[in-house]
């Protein structure tokens with residue numbers, strides 16, 4: 589059922605609300621076509637499996653549902669522009685208490701929103717980030733996209749209080765993990781560095797595409813643990829996500845990164861990422 593947001597309701601006994609007992613995905617369209625939809629649906633299935641949640645739709649039906657909802661919203665909207673689809677699946681309603689056995693029917697909500705491009709200034713000047721120390725030693729469901737983002741929310745709140753766009757989460761040993769809703773990359777000499785997925789990070793779909801594009805930009809990709817110093821001493825830094833694609837970080841912890849402006853390697857990677865994905869140049 590497609591309803592206006594103000595008419596959509598979820599139970600107060602829903603475990604997504606009570607415990608963050610949920611998995612989700614965010615997908616965007618480019619000129620009407622959802623980008624890497626099948627990969628997002630695969631990751632959703634994988635996330636659900638990691639937390640022992642049984643989905644009621646097959647992957648094929650889930651793909652079809654997203655496509656048909658996007659089409660309907662596009663037709664009703666009557667204005668051009670890309671859309672964002674967010675699929676939220678909670679374990680559903682259950683009695684109080686952590687034991688998930690009482691929740692038998694997952695609750696699925698599909699949001700369709702207009703895509704809001706980043707401010708031009710963020711693209712041309714890059715943005716600032718802070719590093720944020722946490723005790724994230726591992727996840728309950730490593731690599732799954734689960735509903736509880738409290739650590740990231742607190743980190744982002746700190747970043748915004750310090751006038752920064754993004755917080756880069758550091759793990760329990762001080763190692764670099766990822767942004768609050770992004771993966772992080774450093775360029776040093778001819779190398780493209782990013783933390784490996786053996787650490788508790790989300791294996792971002794954009795991240796994978798950027799690693800694939802490294803050689804096109806004349807870089808050698810290296811997935812290895814990074815220390816904050818690797819970020820501070822980088823020639824170029826950027827974050828990746830479905831929504832932001834590649835976005836230059838030009839200041840970190842109140843210091844400029846490299847020349848303090850978006851770098852040529854990040855630009856080359858961004859162009860290669862778009863080209864490989866069959867998208868027009870940025």
Ligand code: PDD
Pocket residue numbers: 613614766767768769770771789790791792793794795828829830831
């Ligand atoms: N989140 N790491 C985290 C913790 C994220 O939440 C996200 C994206 C990423 C990047 O993944 P991808 O390239 O597949 O989008 C990494 C989505 C966009 C969100 O905020 O809803």
